[in-house]
Amino acid sequence: MISRTERTANYAVLLLFATFALWPIGSILLSSVGPPDALGVGGGLANFPAAWEQGRFGPSMLTSVAVSGFVVVVAGVLSLFTGYAFGTMRVPGAAVLFPLFLLGLMVPTEVIVVPLYFDLRTFGLTNTFWAIVLPQVAQSLAFGTFWMRAYFRARPVSLIEAARLDGAGSWRILWQVLVPPGRPAIVTMVVLTFMWTWNEFLIPLVMATDPALRTAPLGLAFFQGQYTSGFTLLAAGAVIVAAPVVVVYLFLQRHFIRGMLEGAVRE
Template identity: 40%
Template sequence: MLFSVVPLLSMFTAALHEQGTSPSGIEWPANPQWHNFIDAWQVADVTPLLISSILLVLGVVPVGVLLATMAGYGLGQLRVPGGAIFFVLLLLGLTLPREATIVPIYYQIRDMGLLNTKLGLILVLIGLFMPFSVFWMRAHFVTMPQELGEAAAMDGAGAWQSFVRIQVPLAVPAMASLALLLFLWTWNTFLEAIVLIDDPTQRTMAGALQNFVGLHSTDIVLLNAGALLIMAPTIVAFLFFQRHFIKAMISGSVKG
């Protein structure tokens, strides 16, 4: 916790100093400059990037969680034919560096006519996050007793009814934690955004920090204020979902 809190506290105190100064360590200023956060917001032009990031999150997270949950259920509970081979091929996606795939992704999106569009970036991010997402949800469904599905089948429920009425309610912690991870990854997306979208105002919040550094590379105060503004939504999201995240992390050991 100290490794996480101390840097944030240092950034927060530095962001309250006089602009143009170089704060060192954790030092509360005699006259806190709260307007630095407003100045950083305006200088970095955060508003359009905030809207862009929100739209991107709304497009990636729900679809990613839905597809991963359905795939994880199929691989973990239904034991579909060829599922093991498909799962191994899917895991190979975790071994590929994102930097190595960006060039072929660029040409594929260009050939699809989706370059410089939100839809193109959303599809790319869903695809890039899917190997881990399916692995995460499959790990949950594998721990679910097969007797649940058998009991549902004896009551006349099909695979889809068993999935919606029994498996999904039990998978809420895993789904919530996956949604948190997808939110963090989407919010912090930088490489795919700058490659696939030319308009800087249509990229992500991570791009705001890059633009800010280019404009004010020597103003440590505004740099810290801008970084805190960009990090704030991810911190709030983690605090909101942390209980589900921890519950999903330990559920396997509890059931084992």
């Protein structure tokens, strides 16, 4: 049984780490509603529309929505298929293929972005929407395959065998037997994929120079380079760019936390 002293010490440590984690966030939030800048622009909640207009975040936010939506949907569906195959079937060459997927988790973007740029340029894909989304689909597919394989392997074999005895094929087993109870695992994969894709900076920066293809993080970086008269509007811009990730997490947090806990228990 945990003593009162140990419980108090645990809460003190957690409070200390929470303070370290939340202090930068609180500082940005307070700065985003700060007084007008040196040019008299903004002030309080007016900082957000001012930052939106001066930073021209509208097009970049729409680009990020399109990129994130495409990557999440395509990588999510493909991850379901590959995870289902590796987790429940005897795939020829799985001993070689699955480590290749894992390689995508181990190699950082900085290592592959330059040769990837020249490969995409050979096919005439640089400075296009596809140059931004396809590399991120491949990266997200590596994680999604690993994540969903772990989920499918944890399902009782008897459940799948019973479904086969009832005449269900592989397609029906996937969508009607395994996917419904796997909502927390799928939501966790979706949230993480969306977060990584939304925050990705290097791939859009290298692959596309057209201002029309700037994502939200790129828009914030260019806004930071052009706007130097104060910090309040920059903080407001940072809050605007981060808001969609926070909203998605808050909306799906129950399933996300459940999926993470189930993954931890399985491990």
